[in-house]
Amino acid sequence: AGGGDLRGEDLTAHQAEWVRPISLEYHGWKLHEIPPNGQGLTALIALGILRQFGMEEMGVDSAESLHLGIEAMKLAFADAHRYIADPAFMGVGDNMSVEQLLDEAYLAERAGLIDRERAQDFKHGTPKLGGTVLLTTADADGNMVSMIQSNYTGFGSGIVVPGTGIALQNRGACFSLEPGHPNEVAAGKLPYHTIIPGFATKTGANGDDEPVMAFGVMGGFMQPQGHAQVLMRMVDHQQNPQSVLDAPRWQVSEGLKVTIEPGFEAGVYEKLRDMGHEVTVPNRRNAGQGRGQVIYRLEDGYVAGSDLRCDGQAVGF
Numbered sequence: 462a463g464g465g466d467l468r469g470e471d472l473t474a475h476q477a478e479w480v481r482p483i484s485l486e487y488h489g490w491k492l493h494e495i496p497p498n499g500q501g502l503t504a505l506i507a508l509g510i511l512r513q514f515g516m517e518e519m520g521v522d523s524a525e526s527l528h529l530g531i532e533a534m535k536l537a538f539a540d541a542h543r544y545i546a547d548p549a550f551m552g553v554g555d556n557m558s559v560e561q562l563l564d565e566a567y568l569a570e571r572a573g574l575i576d577r578e579r580a581q582d583f584k585h586g587t588p589k590l591g592g593t594v595l596l597t598t599a600d601a602d603g604n605m606v607s608m609i610q611s612n613y614t615g616f617g618s619g620i621v622v623p624g625t626g627i628a629l630q631n632r633g634a635c636f637s638l639e640p641g642h643p644n645e646v647a648a649g650k651l652p653y654h655t656i657i658p659g660f661a662t663k664t665g666a667n668g669d670d671e672p673v674m675a676f677g678v679m680g681g682f683m684q685p686q687g688h689a690q691v692l693m694r695m696v697d698h699q700q701n702p703q704s705v706l707d708a709p710r711w712q713v714s715e716g717l718k719v720t721i722e723p724g725f726e727a728g729v730y731e732k733l734r735d736m737g738h739e740v741t742v743p744n745r746r747n748a749g750q751g752r753g754q755v756i757y758r759l760e761d762g763y764v765a766g767s768d769l770r771c772d773g774q775a776v777g778f
Contacts, residue, residue: 463620466648467629474649482660483559485509488517488696491670492688493660496559497545501657503685506537506562506571508692513572517697522725524732525577527711530693531738532575534686534713535583540571541685546643547651556643580737582716593656593679597756599763605675605756607658655681659688661695676702678753679771683712687751695757702755702766703775710750722746746770 482493485505492508494501510533519526544557552558561567574583593611612618612630620629635653636646644653659677662670674695678687687710694705709724717739721730724746734740743750752771757764765775 465620471649483563485563487512487692489663490673490692490696491662491664492692493662494688495657497548497551498651498654499657500541500545500653500655500682500685501659501688502545502559502562503534503537503541504657504659504688504692506540506568507533507685507689509563509565509568510536510572510575511689511693513569516693521694521698521700522708522729524729524736526693527721527725527729528580528733528736528738529575529577530689531711531713531719531733532581532583533572534689535581536571536574537685538682538713539583541653544643545653550643550650553643578736580717580733593681593684593752595658595677595679595752595754597675597677597754597765599675599756599758603672603758605660605672605758607660607675607677609656609658609677609679611656611679613655655684657684657688659691661692672758674702674755674757676753676755678751678768680749680751683749683751686710686712687753691753691755702757702764704766706753706755706766706768709746712750720750722750 480496483496483502483505484491484493485508487508492505494505511529514529516526516529540562544551544562593609595609597607599605612628613634614631616628617631618629621627622629632652632654633646635655637644639645661674663673665671676691678684678691680687690710691705694700694708709722711719711721713719717737719738720741720743723742730740730742746769748770750770753768754773755766767773767775
């Protein structure tokens with residue numbers, strides 16, 4: 462009725478999938494992400510690159526630490542925008558698989574492209590804005606959940622199914638129109654998807670992965686950038702969940718452009734500009750820089766944090 466190509470039989474034919482998360486070890490922790498067509502792989506690539514640099518030995522808010530994080534994220538997005546697609550189309554032809562992109566030798570090779578003194582444009586694409594809701598929860602039995610939902614770009618497609626109140630999503634906006642691209646738009650195909658619930662584990666005394674943190678950072682292409690920044694602060698600098706969420710963040714956009722929130726020392730911004738970063742500093746910390754929620758497991762309970770950039774709260778009951 463609206464002139465689109467979607468038909469009732471398309472919805473009937475759709476099958477939801479129960480997928481196995483992909484993961485990467487980072488300094489004793491393991492970050493778990495939804496696999497492609499989700500973009501969680503982007504956070505894993507960035508952290509895999511940063512493993513090569515000894516981030517835990519740097520000042521958490523130093524220009525050196527921010528520079529390396531920004532450059533690693535640009536490289537991660539360069540791969541994400543080139544390779545992430547419907548999993549049926551990844552690893553086909555010259556397209557890279559998840560395993561290849563997380564290969565230790567490949568990550569070391571990518572890390573070698575970073576100039577520790579100078580910002581570079583790795584042609585990582587231009588992130589779009591999003592509109593997402595996230596919640597995390599945990600119970601007395603140790604079960605932990607990270608749940609995220611988004612119709613994308615505000616109210617999704619803007620189309621409501623008559624008589625239902627159900628607004629249709631707009632995730633096809635993340636398809637590519639480039640001929641031959643693995644994420645090229647096509648019927649019956651899954652697009653690059655931005656929403657990524659996050660989960661972290663640690664290796665326990667028995668050698669098994671033990672759950673330690675359910676978390677997420679809302680905000681389109683800011684999500685993997687937020688995941689990486691949360692992990693670095695938690696793992697490398699032992700900050701608590703609320704401190705991690707309160708801390709100022711950076712966000713790469715296109716070329717050498719990066720938005721960095723107020724809150725770092727003035728010299729940090731100047732040092733980054735001297736390194737070639739095109740730094741924009743907003744008036745305040747805002748929702749565009751991500752909106753996070755964290756539940757962290759203790760031996761005798763939980764500690765939680767909720768982002769100051771949006772509505773939300775940490776509640777125990």
